[in-house]
Amino acid sequence: MAITLRLALFLVYRRGMELRYLTPLTASEQISQGLDQAKPMALADRVRFSELDILRHVNNKAYLGWFETARVSYFDRLCAKHFNGLPAPRSVLRNANVHYRREMVLDEPYITTARVIAFRNTSYVMEQQIWSGGLRATLEAVMVLRSPDGSAGYPLPETLKQQFIDIDGARPDQD
16 A cells, blocks of 8 residues: 555656756646645655654654755855855854644655745844645744854845845844
């Protein structure tokens, strides 16, 4: 029975285009894979054996690693350029709320997304999702920028704030 289920999952996820793993997906690639809307960052991968728990489904810790990979890629590709010529900030995960919706299994392909939904002067709120034949998990994280030595908050550049609004659809939060 497990083999039949695995084969059925494999056939379901083979439909449509082939996924490009660990490379940002285009908006059309995201939509063709069933996401509700395109996000500024979306990375595809496949569940590995080492990510399973004793019940043979994905361990909760693995989801956190997937979210982190997309979050770091988001910062490196979309945020870092706004700090050119400035000391690089420390990007700190202040807190995160994860909602696990449905289990995942070995070899299942998935897409992890990231976008900013709100920001303040030295922090932003990131919404992340994991998709695989539907929404499987969500995470909302508060990211805080700190000075290179960690002693103080590091202001978000105005150009980055505008990018959050223009590309992510984020809103400024009031203190």
